[in-house]
Amino acid sequence: MPNPDPTSSRRDPRTDPYDALLLLSFGGPERPEDVVPFLENVTRGRGIPRERLEEVGQHYYLFGGRSPINDQNKALIAAVERDLAEHGIDLPVYWGNRNWEPYLADTVTRMARDGVRRALCLATSAYSSWSSCRQYRDNLADALAAVPPELTAPRVDKVRAFYNHPGFVSANVDGVLAALAELPEDVRDAARLVFVTHSIPVSMSDSSGPEGGAYVAQHLDVAAVVAAQVAEATGVERLHELVYCSRSGSPRTPWLEPDVNDRLEELAREGVAGVVLIPVGFVSDHMEVVYDLDTEALATAERLGLPARRAASAGTHPAFVAAIRELVLERAAVERGEDARRSAVGVRGPSHDCCPAGCCLGEREPVGRR
Numbered sequence: 143m144p145n146p147d148p149t150s151s152r153r154d155p156r157t158d159p160y161d162a163l164l165l166l167s168f169g170g171p172e173r174p175e176d177v178v179p180f181l182e183n184v185t186r187g188r189g190i191p192r193e194r195l196e197e198v199g200q201h202y203y204l205f206g207g208r209s210p211i212n213d214q215n216k217a218l219i220a221a222v223e224r225d226l227a228e229h230g231i232d233l234p235v236y237w238g239n240r241n242w243e244p245y246l247a248d249t250v251t252r253m254a255r256d257g258v259r260r261a262l263c264l265a266t267s268a269y270s271s272w273s274s275c276r277q278y279r280d281n282l283a284d285a286l287a288a289v290p291p292e293l294t295a296p297r298v299d300k301v302r303a304f305y306n307h308p309g310f311v312s313a314n315v316d317g318v319l320a321a322l323a324e325l326p327e328d329v330r331d332a333a334r335l336v337f338v339t340h341s342i343p344v345s346m347s348d349s350s351g352p353e354g355g356a357y358v359a360q361h362l363d364v365a366a367v368v369a370a371q372v373a374e375a376t377g378v379e380r381l382h383e384l385v386y387c388s389r390s391g392s393p394r395t396p397w398l399e400p401d402v403n404d405r406l407e408e409l410a411r412e413g414v415a416g417v418v419l420i421p422v423g424f425v426s427d428h429m430e431v432v433y434d435l436d437t438e439a440l441a442t443a444e445r446l447g448l449p450a451r452r453a454a455s456a457g458t459h460p461a462f463v464a465a466i467r468e469l470v471l472e473r474a475a476v477e478r479g480e481d482a483r484r485s486a487v488g489v490r491g492p493s494h495d496c497c498p499a500g501c502c503l504g505e506r507e508p509v510g511r512r
Contacts, residue, residue, distance in 0.1 A: 154231040157474050162234045162253060162261040164298060165219055166246060166278055169239030170209025170429065176242070177202045180209075183241040198390075201433045211428035212242075214457065215266065218426070221458040222466050229467060236261070240281050250285040254293040261298045262473055264466060266425045268305035270493065271342055271350040271357040275303065276502035299477070301469050303493040305360050306367070306486045309465025310456055314364075314422055315371045317453035321418045322376065324451045329416035331378045333449075334409060336402070337365040338439075339423020340430060341386035344396040349503045352494070356502075358384075358398070363488040364422060387434040402435070403442045406450075416449035424455050425462075431455060 171180040177199040178192065185195070202209060219235050226233055234256075238249030253261060263282060267274035282298050289295035304310055322330055339361050350357035361384050369382040385402045400408075402419070409417060419439055421431045435452050443450035456462040468485060475482035476495060484492040 154233070156471050157231060157233050159260050159477055160233070160262045160299075160470070160474055161258045161296070162236055162256075163222070163470060164249070164253070164261045164263040165215060165222075165235060165237045165266065166263050166282070167215050167237070167239050167266040168211060168428075169242030169245075170211040171202055171242060172208055172212060174203060174207030177207050180242050201429060204437070205429075205432065209429050210432060211426065212239075214426040214428060217458050218266075218463070221463045225463045225467050231467070233470070234258075238285070240278070246281055247285040247288045250282075250295070250298070251289050251293065253296050254289050258296045259294070261296050262301060262470055263298050264301045264469070268303060268310060268425060269339075269350075269357055269360050269423065270303050270502055272346050272502045273342060274340075274357070275300075276497065279497065299473065299495075300497075301473060302495050303360065304465065304469055305364050306488045306490060306492075307465045307469065308485050308487050309461040309463075309468065311364060311367055311371070311487055312461040313456035313459035314368050314420065314453070315375070316459065316461075317455065318368060318372050318418055318420055319375055321420075321451040321453040322372070325416050325418070326449055329449050331376075331380075332415035333380060334414050334417045335365075335369050335372065335380050335382035335420060336405065336409075336417050337361065337368070337382060337384045337420045337422045338387050338402050338435060339384065339421075341389045341398045341401070343391065344398060347398055352498045352501045360490065361423060363490050365420075367488045368420070368422065387439070388430045402439045406439060406442045406446060406448060410443075410446040410448045414448070416451075417443065418451055418453055420453045421455045426457050427455050 169180070171177045178195050181195040181198055215237060219237055223235055236249050236253055238244055238246035240246060265275070265278040267278070279300060282300070286295045286298065318335065322333060325333055342357065347357045348354050365382055365384055369380065373379045385400050385405045386398045387402045389397045389401065391397070406417065419435050421435060424431055440450055440452060472482045472484055473495060486492040
């Protein structure tokens with residue numbers, strides 16, 4: 143639980159000027175009766191009929207009407223709190239969601255009541271696009287504006303895109319190595335590494351980042367790094383590629399392709415020996431992973447007779463948890479005007495801390511289930 147006095151002098155000076163860390167996530171239903179109201183929140187203002195929401199909700203009903211994301215966020219918060227404490231850092235961690243309890247606006251108001259003056263926000267999305275970055279910034283602005291006038295709303299800064307932080311990469315590499323070890327030995331060395339992320343509208347992708355195209359470029363960069371580190375660890379170079387899952391929205395709107403299931407069909411026809419599905423676009427094993435990959439994609443591979451395993455997402459991997467601490471300390475040092483070690487791998491370097499005004503605009507289709 144957050145420290146009731148986050149401005150206490152016990153706070154480690156390395157976190158100055160921050161009083162707290164805010165985990166900002168998508169949210170998900172906790173029980174069957176929550177499913178349609180949750181989907182109404184996700185699609186609010188889109189005029190989508192309830193019948194369509196009930197249809198989409200079947201994905202949740204297969205898992206008892208409960209999304210895995212909330213429990214995963216609780217586990218991540220607990221892991222981050224332990225890691226901070228082990229390093230002598232007294233920084234309270236708060237949690238707010240875009241689409242379900244605990245709602246972001248309620249959490250920000252609680253932070254104001256607790257006396258938080260400045261917080262650093264980590265969104266559970268590692269990449270740049272309207273839906274994975276700018277929308278969260280807009281959500282924060284709305285939540286801060288909703289703080290009751292008798293309270294002082296905190297200032298909240300957002301952690302940079304962390305897709306290429308060595309800790310996030312290391313967690314994904316370990317997931318791939320474990321999945322490869324589960325493949326039959328006779329196909330392991332020839333397996334294709336299939337990196338998977340959430341599809342978004344092409345227009346949104348084209349306008350992602352300050353100059354456009356960042357969403358795809360970031361994924362391609364991290365996929366190349368993970369594949370290279372896996373090759374170094376195993377002594378085998380494997381082909382790799384990027385595919386997409388979880389398309390939603392109007393069928394008239396072009397979205398990023400190929401779909402993971404369509405690509406598995408093609409790989410089977412090409413005679414690929416086996417595949418490892420790597421959910422590099424996701425921080426944890428939430429609904430897009432456990433349904434779109436574990437349920438649909440692995441069923442497609444089984445039907446095709448294509449040996450397939452799914453790598454774990456970063457989740458609470460110790461390297462990822464440590465990366466969160468490093469990102470906090472990095473940004474705090476930057477805000478104090480100090481030289482900070484900005485860790486990044488790949489060819490693109492560390493992302494900007496403050497998004498330019500025109501960054502990540504584009505078509506605003508509802509994206510994700512979680």
